[in-house]
Amino acid sequence: MTEQETQGMRVGVAAAVVVLVSGGVLTGCAGEPPDESVSVTVDSPHPTAPKALPTKAAPKPTSSAPTRPKPTPTVTSTPVVTRRMVTETRKVAFRKVTQRDPLLAKGRKVVTVQGVPGTKRLTFELTLTNGVQTGKRLVSQVVVRAPVAQVTSIGTKVESEPAGNCDPNYTGDCVPIASDVDCSRGSGNGPAYVDGPVEVVGTDIYGLDRDNDSIGCED
Incomplete structure (x- = not known):
C-alpha cells in the first residue's frame, strides 16, 4: 500500500x-x-452548579364547610351625665283646730280663726343623662310663710231662763235673750242684735266685747 x-x-x-x-x-x-x-x-469553562428550579407551593386544602360571617363589633358611646339645681314653691296646708267655747250655745259651731295656707321653697338637684332626667334629689326646703291654723269653736253653754227680756250680763242697752246676739253694726249673723254700746257686768256670753275692755258694741 x-x-x-x-x-x-x-x-x-x-x-x-x-x-x-x-x-x-x-x-x-x-x-x-x-x-x-x-x-x-x-479548555472547558469552569463547571457551574445547576440552577435550582423554583418549587411551587402546594395548594392549601379548601374546606367544604360554610364560613360564618364575622360579627360586627358594637360601638357604645359614653353617656353624658349633667346635674343642675332647680327651685320649686309649694303650699303648706294649714291645720284645723277645734276648741270648746262656754260662751256659745251648746252645739253651735263658729269658725273664730280662718285658716291660711303657708308656702315653702324646695331646692332639688336634677340628674340628666344625655339630656333626659334620670334622677331628682331634695337638697333643702325653707318655709317662706308659716300656715295659720283654722280654729273652730263649739259652744257648750246651756242657756237658762232669766227674768225679764234683757240679759242681766249686760247694762246700758237691753241685750235680748236669744240663742245668739250680735252688734247691729258688725258682721254677725244674729238671730238677735243690739245697737250698743253695752257694758259687760257679768259674762260676755255673746262675745260683744271683742277687745276685752268691758264695753261691747262701741264701734
Whole structure:
C-alpha cells in the first residue's frame, strides 16, 4: 500500500470518528482506537452548579364547610351625665283646730280663726343623662310663710231662763235673750242684735266685747 492510500484511509477513519469530550480524551465511536493515538486538550469553562428550579407551593386544602360571617363589633358611646339645681314653691296646708267655747250655745259651731295656707321653697338637684332626667334629689326646703291654723269653736253653754227680756250680763242697752246676739253694726249673723254700746257686768256670753275692755258694741 502506498503512502497516499494510507493517508486516504486515515482521513476516512478520522471523518467517521465521533469525538466525545470527556476530560479532554478522544475516543472512537465503535470503541476502536485510530491508527495513531491523538491527544486533544480542550479548555472547558469552569463547571457551574445547576440552577435550582423554583418549587411551587402546594395548594392549601379548601374546606367544604360554610364560613360564618364575622360579627360586627358594637360601638357604645359614653353617656353624658349633667346635674343642675332647680327651685320649686309649694303650699303648706294649714291645720284645723277645734276648741270648746262656754260662751256659745251648746252645739253651735263658729269658725273664730280662718285658716291660711303657708308656702315653702324646695331646692332639688336634677340628674340628666344625655339630656333626659334620670334622677331628682331634695337638697333643702325653707318655709317662706308659716300656715295659720283654722280654729273652730263649739259652744257648750246651756242657756237658762232669766227674768225679764234683757240679759242681766249686760247694762246700758237691753241685750235680748236669744240663742245668739250680735252688734247691729258688725258682721254677725244674729238671730238677735243690739245697737250698743253695752257694758259687760257679768259674762260676755255673746262675745260683744271683742277687745276685752268691758264695753261691747262701741264701734
